[in-house]
Amino acid sequence: MSRRGEGGRIAGLFEGAGAAAINVAREAGGMVMLLGSVLRALVPPSMDGRELVRNLHKMGNRSVPIVALTAFFAGALMTIQSAPFVQRLGATSLAGWAAGYAVLREIGPILIALMFSGRVGANNTAELGTMTVTEQLDGLRALAIDPVRYLIVPRVVAMIVMLVALTAIGDLVALLGGAALGKAALGIEWTTMYHSFADNLGPQDFLQGIWKSLAFGGAIAITSCHFGTTVRGGAVGVGRAVNAQVVASAVSIMLLDFFLTYMNI
Amino acid sequence: MKDAKASAGPVIEFRSVAKAFGGKPVLKDLSLAVGRGEVMFIIGTSGVGKSVTIKHLIGLLRVDAGEIWFDGQRIDQLDERGFYPVRRRVGMVFQNATLFDSMTLTENVALPLRKLGGLRMKAALEQARVRLGEVHLTEFADRYPAELSDGMRKRAAIARTLATDPEVVLFDEPTTGLDPVSARRIDRLIRELADHRGATAIVVSHDLTSIFTIADRIAFVYQGGIRALGTPAELQASPDEVVQQFIRGKSSGPMETPGF
Numbered sequence: 001m002s003r004r005g006e007g008g009r010i011a012g013l014f015e016g017a018g019a020a021a022i023n024v025a026r027e028a029g030g031m032v033m034l035l036g037s038v039l040r041a042l043v044p045p046s047m048d049g050r051e052l053v054r055n056l057h058k059m060g061n062r063s064v065p066i067v068a069l070t071a072f073f074a075g076a077l078m079t080i081q082s083a084p085f086v087q088r089l090g091a092t093s094l095a096g097w098a099a100g101y102a103v104l105r106e107i108g109p110i111l112i113a114l115m116f117s118g119r120v121g122a123n124n125t126a127e128l129g130t131m132t133v134t135e136q137l138d139g140l141r142a143l144a145i146d147p148v149r150y151l152i153v154p155r156v157v158a159m160i161v162m163l164v165a166l167t168a169i170g171d172l173v174a175l176l177g178g179a180a181l182g183k184a185a186l187g188i189e190w191t192t193m194y195h196s197f198a199d200n201l202g203p204q205d206f207l208q209g210i211w212k213s214l215a216f217g218g219a220i221a222i223t224s225c226h227f228g229t230t231v232r233g234g235a236v237g238v239g240r241a242v243n244a245q246v247v248a249s250a251v252s253i254m255l256l257d258f259f260l261t262y263m264n265i
Numbered sequence: 266m267k268d269a270k271a272s273a274g275p276v277i278e279f280r281s282v283a284k285a286f287g288g289k290p291v292l293k294d295l296s297l298a299v300g301r302g303e304v305m306f307i308i309g310t311s312g313v314g315k316s317v318t319i320k321h322l323i324g325l326l327r328v329d330a331g332e333i334w335f336d337g338q339r340i341d342q343l344d345e346r347g348f349y350p351v352r353r354r355v356g357m358v359f360q361n362a363t364l365f366d367s368m369t370l371t372e373n374v375a376l377p378l379r380k381l382g383g384l385r386m387k388a389a390l391e392q393a394r395v396r397l398g399e400v401h402l403t404e405f406a407d408r409y410p411a412e413l414s415d416g417m418r419k420r421a422a423i424a425r426t427l428a429t430d431p432e433v434v435l436f437d438e439p440t441t442g443l444d445p446v447s448a449r450r451i452d453r454l455i456r457e458l459a460d461h462r463g464a465t466a467i468v469v470s471h472d473l474t475s476i477f478t479i480a481d482r483i484a485f486v487y488q489g490g491i492r493a494l495g496t497p498a499e500l501q502a503s504p505d506e507v508v509q510q511f512i513r514g515k516s517s518g519p520m521e522t523p524g525f
Binding site for chain 1: 323324325348349350352353356357359361363364365366376377380381386425426429
C-alpha cells in the first residue's frame with residue numbers, strides 16, 4: 001500500500017507541476033499573442049484618440065499624488081540609509097550621490113512601477129474583466145469594432161507613456177526628498193546637495209531608470225490587459241484575474257529589472 | 266410577397282451545424298434558411314442553443330461541424346478579421362444590452378456612427394440623439410446605463426445596433442424582463458424594421474405574444490436541431506405534441522427539459 005501510495009504521491013506531484021507549467025505557458029502564450037496584436041495595430045498606428053486621451057488622464061494625471069508621495073519618502077529613506085556612512089566619513093559631498101544613484105537606477109523605477117501596477121494595472125484588469133464577463137467586449141466585436149484597436153492599444157500606449165513620465169517626475173521628487181531629509185536630519189545645505197547630485201550623477205543614471213520604466217510599463221500593460229480580457233466565471237473570475245495580474249506584473253518587473261541591469265542597458 | 270422574397274434565395278443558411286461545449290453537444294444537426302426581409306423567430310426552452318445558434322452568425326462562436334452561409338458567401342471558416350465585414354452588415358442586440366458603462370447613452374449610440382459611419386464626434390452625437398428619440402429615450406440621452414432600467418438599456422442597445430442600418434439584425438431575447446407595454450413597442454419596432462427598411466430580423470425569444478404577433482416564420486429548436494418550422498398558424502396547427510406543449514406553455518407533456 002505504502003509503495004503504491006508513495007508512487008501515487010510522486011505522480012501527483014509531477015501532475016501538479018506539469019499542470020502549473022502548462023498554465024504558465026498558456027498565460028505567457030496569451031500575452032505574446034496579445035503583444036503581437038498590439039504591435040500589428042501600431043504599424044501604422046491605428047487607435048481611438050479619445051480613448052487614448054481618457055486613459056492618459058485617468059492612468060497618468062491621477063497617479064501623480066501617490067507616485068510623488070512614494071518617491072519623496074524613497075528619496076528620503078536613501079539619505080537616511082547612507083547618513084551614518086556620510087557622517088562617519090564626513091563626506092557630505094557624496095550624500096547626494098549615494099541617495100541619487102540608487103534612486104535613479106533602481107529604487108525609483110521599481111517602486112513607482114509597483115505602485116503603478118497596483119493602482120493602474122489592477123484597475124485596468126478589473127475594468128476589462130468586468131467588460132468581458134458582461135459581454136461588452138463581444139458587444140464591441142458585434143458592432144464591427146476591434147477591441148484590440150479600440151480598447152487595448154490606447155491603454156497599452158497610455159500606460160507606457162505615463163509610467164515613463166511618472167518615473168521622470170518621481171525621480172525629481174525623490175531627489176528633492178533626499179535633499180530635504182539631508183537638510184533636516186544631517187544639516188546638509190541645499191546647495192551642497194545640489195552640487196553632489198550635479199557632480200556625481202550623469203544622464204546615464206537617469207536614462208537607465210527611464211529605459212527600465214519603459215519596459216515595466218509595457219509589462220504591466222500587457223499583463224493587465226491579458227488577464228482582463230481572458231476572465232472567465234463572473235465576479236469570482238474578475239477577482240482571480242486581478243490577483244494574477246498583480247503577481248505576474250510584480251514578477252515581470254523583477255525579472256526585467258534583473259536582465260536590464262545585468263545587460264547594463 | 267413572401268414567395269417573391271423566398272425566390273430570391275435565403276440571405277442566411279445554416280447547414281447541419283453542430284456545436285458542443287466541454288464535450289456536451291448543444292447543436293447536433295441544425296439546418297435553417299432565413300429569407301431576405303423576413304422576421305424569423307427562433308424559439309425553444311432555455312439552454313437549448315438558440316443564442317448559441319445566432320452567435321455563430323457574427324463569429325462570436327465557431328461551429329464544430331457544418332456550414333453557415335450569408336448572402337451567397339460561406340462564413341463559418343472566416344477568421345476574426347474576416348468577420349468584420351460581415352459584422353458591418355449583421356447587427357446583434359444582446360440579451361444583456363452590453364452598453365458600455367463608461368459612456369452615456371448618446372455616446373454609446375454615437376460610437377458605431379463614429380467608428381463605422383465615419384462621422385465626426387459632434388455629428389455622431391446629434392445623429393445618436395435622433396436614434397434615441399426613435400426608441401423614446403431622448404430625455405435619458407445623457408444618462409449612464411447603470412442609472413437606467415433594463416427596458417431602457419435594451420431600447421438603447423437596439424438604437425445602437427440599428428444606428429448603422431444593418432441588413433440583418435439578430436435579437437437575443439429582446440422582450441425578456443420588460444413590462445408588456447415596452448415589450449409590444451419593441452415588437453412593433455422589429456416589425457417596422459422588416460416592413461419599412463427591408464431588414465431581416467432573427468429573434469430569439471420565449472415571449473409567446475411576440476412570437477404570434479410579429480413572426481413571419483418560427484423555428485422551434487429541440488434536442489440540437491429544428492423540430493418544427495413554419496408560420497405562426499402552421500405551428501399552432503402542428504400535430505407534434507412537443508410543439509403543442511411549448512406553445513401552450515404546459516408544464517407536463519412529452520417534452521424533455523434537461524436540468525429541470
